Amino acid sequence: EAQVTQNPRYLITVTGKKLTVTCSQNMNHEYMSWYRQDPGLGLRQIYYSMNVEVTDKGDVPEGYKVSRKEKRNFPLILESPSPNQTSLYFCASTPGGGNEQFFGPGTRLTVL
Amino acid sequence: KQEVTQIPAALSVPEGENLVLNCSFTDSAIYNLQWFRQDPGKGLTSLLLIQSSQREQTSGRLNASLDKSSGRSTLYIAASQPGDSATYLCAVITGGTSYGKLTFGQGTILTVHP
Numbered sequence: 001e002a003q004v005t006q007n008p009r010y011l012i013t014v015t016g017k018k019l020t021v022t023c024s025q026n027m028n029h030e031y032m033s034w035y036r037q038d039p040g041l042g043l044r045q046i047y048y049s050m051n052v053e054v055t056d057k058g059d060v061p062e063g064y065k066v067s068r069k070e071k072r073n074f075p076l077i078l079e080s081p082s083p084n085q086t087s088l089y090f091c092a093s094t095p096g097g098g099n100e101q102f103f104g105p106g107t108r109l110t111v112l
Numbered sequence: 113k114q115e116v117t118q119i120p121a122a123l124s125v126p127e128g129e130n131l132v133l134n135c136s137f138t139d140s141a142i143y144n145l146q147w148f149r150q151d152p153g154k155g156l157t158s159l160l161l162i163q164s165s166q167r168e169q170t171s172g173r174l175n176a177s178l179d180k181s182s183g184r185s186t187l188y189i190a191a192s193q194p195g196d197s198a199t200y201l202c203a204v205i206t207g208g209t210s211y212g213k214l215t216f217g218q219g220t221i222l223t224v225h226p
Contacts, residue, residue, distance in 0.1 A: 043201070101214060
């Protein structure tokens with residue numbers, strides 16, 4: 001089944017404790033991205049990647065890192081999480097060329 | 113900077129009604145527009161994708177139209193059902209590239225009651 005998977009789905013952590021949210025797609029898509037969704041602010045892009053080893057900042061990159069060492073994986077890294085990073089995170093992928101984007105199931109992160 | 117607005121913010125209708133959700137965007141130089149559905153606590157499910165050169169797309173009871181020059185799109189849902197209850201989001205890719213970020217509207221929360 002073609003899909004985007006994220007792990008973990010739910011995470012509660014404390015301020016300053018490094019964490020990684022994994023994202024994987026099995027559709028051989030070149031383009032992957034991360035969004036966060038917050039009440040009243042909607043979905044905003046954090047980082048995106050156009051291919052292996054090619055990443056760039058979205059609208060709200062502060063406090064996040066990403067890497068793209070393999071085409072299928074695009075992990076989101078929070079080196080020192082803070083409470084303002086409490087949010088619902090989505091990973092997305094697309095082959096580009098104007099095709100639709102596919103979203104993962106989301107990761108609900110709470111930083112205490 | 114592209115801004116996407118969805119009206120109404122919330123809509124409650126009885127089962128069986130036909131309804132229209134509206135989406136407007138400020139920069140008409142879009143590459144495509146995509147409608148999504150989001151159930152509470154769940155991810156986004158793609159409903160329809162309209163390329164900038166297209167006027168409409170249909171899938172089952174859903175029909176989405178695009179008027180790029182006026183910066184508007186509508187999602188028409190025919191014969192609504194309680195299972196249609198969800199948040200509906202529209203999103204655009206702006207600019208000449210087929211890649212790029214989606215700019216989302218705030219969504220329309222739809223409730224269809226029996």
